[in-house]
Amino acid sequence: MDIFGRLTLDSLPFYSAIAASGAAATVLGALSVMAVITYFGAWRLVLFDWVSSIDHKKIGIMYIMLALVMLMRGFIDAAMMRSQQAIAYNNDGYLPPGHFDQIFSSHGTIMIFFMAMPFLSGLINLITPQQIGSRDVAFPFMNSVSLWLTTAGAGLVLISLVIGKFSTAGWTGYPPYSGAEYNPGVGVDYWLWAVLISGVGSTMSGINFLVTIIKCRAPGMYLFRMPLFTWTVFVTSVLMIFAFPALTVACCMLALDRTLGMHFFTNAMGGNMMNYINLFWLWGHPEVYILVLPAFGVFSEVVAAFSQKRLFGYISLVLATMAIGLLSFTVWLHHFFTMGSSADVNSFFGIMTTIIAVPTGVKVFDWLLTMYRGRIIFKPSMLYTIGFLVTFVIGGLSGVLLAMPPVDYLMHNTTFLIAHFHNMIIPGVLFGYLAGYMFWFPKAFGFKLNEKWGAWSFWCWIIGFYLAFMPLYVLGLMGMPRRMEHYDIAAWQPHLIIAAIGAFIILLGIVCLIVQLAVSIRDRKQALDLTGDPWNGRSLEWATSSPPAPYNFAVLPQVESVDAFWNMKERGVAYERPDHYVEIVLPKNTFIGAFIGGAVFVFGFAMVWYIWWLVILCLAAIVLALIVRASDDQSNITMPASTVQAIEDERFAQLAKAPRNEMGDEPGFVGEPVPEVST
């Protein structure tokens, strides 16, 4: 028995130039990040202010950084697939089949689990506690553990590029192909442990956000006074708590099949692979709404702010969100109509799928009616919102088409499906998160993002999206299956070339995002957000300074209506100071969350390579860390009133210098209500 399990030197990717360069890019990327930190002498800052931080705002920022890095990685996969398919007519292209399969598997896995999920958790962490007038999430330490579990999962996907191979079984990992009999290598194990670990992190995030929203609201913040983003987070958290266990169960069973030779999903010995597909989509469909609902929340905030109107149909938006949350558990079977359930079962799920379009339609009309007779300001987040509205409806219509089982039998596993779900997820999720990123960036960092480059990124993304995915609808109707490494039908190639051009334009969109960030950091002095309220906002996150103090609110706000901060500005009490400040209890930084994340990462790696002694060592370390933490009764610190006073004095000195309204010189600005600065 080898002490390194099945890990040998042959696992390094010297067998292929493309794989080796991917590995080199990963290693060099990690090294250059470390070099930059060393160059700026910032290790202390990184470790003690960020890695050990359990401040929800910093955790949110770290989540979003992870998401943006993984967006790059996931996009490189996409670009490789599109370029392969563009040239692989009657030839092998430049990617061998095994490598191509790894790429589409990692693209899907990364985009769902390590781009969308961290982006979502990041935005929620950053904004939700502030929107409900809270000082932190309910469980700050568990929040840190969730972050580092997600990071550990992402780390496993990244390291699979350097040591060993990634799964070739697609992001859904269907057995029996993903079972040990047909896939004995480490690829599926990398996928399994990455997904399992981050999934557990997401379950904990869901619990954390739900308890935060139910238990930590400011006085007067009744449920039906909560901003719509918070409402969508509420429903998303419920979905996370109830859907993620299904993923955990499905993945654990597959892992037991693979490592202990069990027969949950094997071909023989009483296995039932259809059970996996049911369990997977029992999570997988709610997951779609886990991703999309908070994006709907972002759109609701953005559309109201930049139409300069109160959100139309608040109650109907809340009810539609809840209806979507409920219905999302009743449609999972539409992912496998062709599995061969009876006509009655298929029709039930077909009808439910069509019905879920109704509350979504309600939302679209609410957003349109918010814009109707509004004074629209075309900030980049608003552009993304309008682009979403148009594009998402097209994707929704193709979804209703696919919801009909007979049609689905024709379209199943074709690129029509690929076009459909990208048509939902790119505008419905990514545009939403990017809109949120640009909308709330000043809140996180105290300066605004460059709007010209933001607008450019939008136009590249939307034009690139249409060019990349509309041809896939056509190709699907022409009968092209998904995941083709090469093909021999000449009529497909022109469409695939157009799709590749679309991917290239999306690349430009990503470049614009990077340039936007760089330019904005360079020019930050000209775009400072001094009031904390850069967009004339309506909800409580705009009542704090930008970036907010560690405690968010020195005095918890008293909420009297929907659009709490707007209402406070109208009453002239938005910037009132108390007679005296009191001390504030805050959670103390700790490295235990990051330690657990690191141990779980090594644990996952050891499970992949069957290094059993390391597995046991890591488990022991994790248990020990948890016991240490569970025995610590000094996990909080008190910030004395004098420190609070000093921070607030500085904040109000800044406010006094600030223009009375940051949106004041915006063309088309209606100009009311002006924030009252009382010093």
Place this chain on the structure above:
Amino acid sequence: MTSATMTDAPSISSEKYEEKAFGFWIYLMSDAIIFALLFATYVVMLGNTAGGPTGKELFSLERAAGETTLLLLSSTTFGFASVALAASERSRVLLWLVVTLALGAGFLFLEYREFSGMIAQGAGPDRSGFLSSFFTLVGTHGLHVSIGTLCILVMIGQVLVKGLTTPVVSRLARLGLFWHFLDIVWVAIFSVVYLPGLL
């Protein structure tokens, strides 16, 4: 932010503990989904014995009854510990925790005997889909009980070292929830796995 001026906060408000209890209930709901799916899988796989032994041939009513007795008793004794906790009687809390710990360990021992016996007679989890689902369902419960016993051990240590402080009491309350939850799951296992398997 100057951390030098900060002082350790002596304790957190009672609201904070209420949040933790509520969060723990939510966690239990999420865990219940895991068990629900394991039960569903077990029922689906019931006939998939692949020519191997069925539940009727493998399960023993005496052993299942023994396991049930130990676990139900342990839930009762944890209840006694909670009563002692409410009365702030430290030594009685410790006594009942130790009894609960012993009963939990006894349950785990019986389950270990059951599992190892089945594996020895060639009816391990890799024999058939049915046995995979049996071992996973009952084993997941057993894993929970193991974690629970470890937690009882830790809490005995905390009661000894720290006494019945507010944080310790709140942790014991949540551990109680967890322990009774495992009892409920076991009742379901007994009713879905062992009884129909034997009758």
